Amino acid sequence: MIKIPFKSKAEWLGLRKSGLGGSDAYQIILNKYGSPFSVWLDKTNRNTKETEETTPMLHGNLVEDVIRQWFVSETGLEVDKPSYIIRSEQYPFMFASLDGLGVDEDGKQFILEVKDTWDYENEIMLKNGELPKHWLVQLHHYFAVTGIDYAYLAYWFGNRLMDWIRVDRDDELIELIVKTETDFWQKITDDIEPEITFADESTIAYIQKQKFGELTNETIDNPTVITDMEKHYLLGQEITKLKNERDVIKLKLQNQQGNYRKMTSGMFIASNSRRVKTKQVFNESKFSKKNPDLYGEYLEDKEKTTGSYSVKPIKEV
Numbered sequence: 001m002i003k004i005p006f007k008s009k010a011e012w013l014g015l016r017k018s019g020l021g022g023s024d025a026y027q028i029i030l031n032k033y034g035s036p037f038s039v040w041l042d043k044t045n046r047n048t049k050e051t052e053e054t055t056p057m058l059h060g061n062l063v064e065d066v067i068r069q070w071f072v073s074e075t076g077l078e079v080d081k082p083s084y085i086i087r088s089e090q091y092p093f094m095f096a097s098l099d100g101l102g103v104d105e106d107g108k109q110f111i112l113e114v115k116d117t118w119d120y121e122n123e124i125m126l127k128n129g130e131l132p133k134h135w136l137v138q139l140h141h142y143f144a145v146t147g148i149d150y151a152y153l154a155y156w157f158g159n160r161l162m163d164w165i166r167v168d169r170d171d172e173l174i175e176l177i178v179k180t181e182t183d184f185w186q187k188i189t190d191d192i193e194p195e196i197t198f199a200d201e202s203t204i205a206y207i208q209k210q211k212f213g214e215l216t217n218e219t220i221d222n223p224t225v226i227t228d229m230e231k232h233y234l235l236g237q238e239i240t241k242l243k244n245e246r247d248v249i250k251l252k253l254q255n256q257q258g259n260y261r262k263m264t265s266g267m268f269i270a271s272n273s274r275r276v277k278t279k280q281v282f283n284e285s286k287f288s289k290k291n292p293d294l295y296g297e298y299l300e301d302k303e304k305t306t307g308s309y310s311v312k313p314i315k316e317v
Contacts, residue, residue: 004086016095016097019087019094019095020039020094021096024181026133026138028180028184031198033134034198035196035198036197038200038203042202067162068100068112071154077152081098082098082100093185094141094181095145099112110151111146112151116155117155123160136173139167140174151167152164153166
């Protein structure tokens with residue numbers, strides 16, 4: 001293991017740009033909270049979407065130390081929070097930023113991963129003794145980097161569930177992760193776009209801003225995308241058909257329910273939350289007619305993107 005110390009969050013973020021970490025692993029492999037394309041954008045400094053610290057992220061950062069201390073008090077094991085990033089000697093582009101490192105009674109080193117989760121799907125899995133797939137991928141990325149054989153995962157779900165579990169390394173999964181990340185890192189090194197596999201916010205922002213900038217009034221012929229063209233068109237037709245079918249069923253149900261707030265049938269319940277509310281609004285049209293000069297004084301130019309993207313068959317002449 002190569003230990004790279006850092007002194008600030010900015011320095012830590014800079015180090016993250018130089019390789020692939022645990023959260024990058026599940027974005028690349030599972031399209032979870034991102035995608036291969038969004039990771040590629042980030043590592044090649046093309047990401048046009050600013051990363052904001054969300055409330056769940058802030059909460060997770062605040063309670064990380066609390067969960068770590070709780071785990072120590074529950075198990076009696078000593079755990080330290082590393083003030084360094086660990087880089088793999090065999091695969092220099094892979095690194096691990098760990099929540100904790102400890103040594104057990106036999107002198108064997110283990111990883112501690114802390115999770116503060118509010119995802120109800122995760123709660124069901126955890127209660128059934130299962131772990132979310134992206135947690136497993138993240139941990140096995142860390143196993144690959146550090147060479148450590150097992151980890152403890154301490155998790156806190158709101159105020160209802162708090163527990164920990166031991167996770168042992170799976171060498172087959174590690175082999176898959178290393179192979180996938182090696183191939184992916186080569187795309188970053190060669191500056192080759194990976195395939196778009198998920199419509200995440202970063203990918204959408206990049207395509208819309210960088211590829212759909214100043215349009216030229218010209219047509220290009222690209223035979224390589226005929227399959228995607230056809231799929232886009234056929235899916236659009238199917239979505240329209242399904243939407244219309246759903247709208248008809250909705251009207252039938254509303255017709256049967258009438259003015260009742262709720263209607264049950266078997267294991268299903270239909271609820272109508274419709275309310276009539278009155279609120280004051282500014283009548284722009286009325287104001288502009290009565291005060292045209294004053295209205296014009298406050299008008300200003302503002303760019304607005306209009307239009308849409310569509311795919312449809314070429315009409316035969």
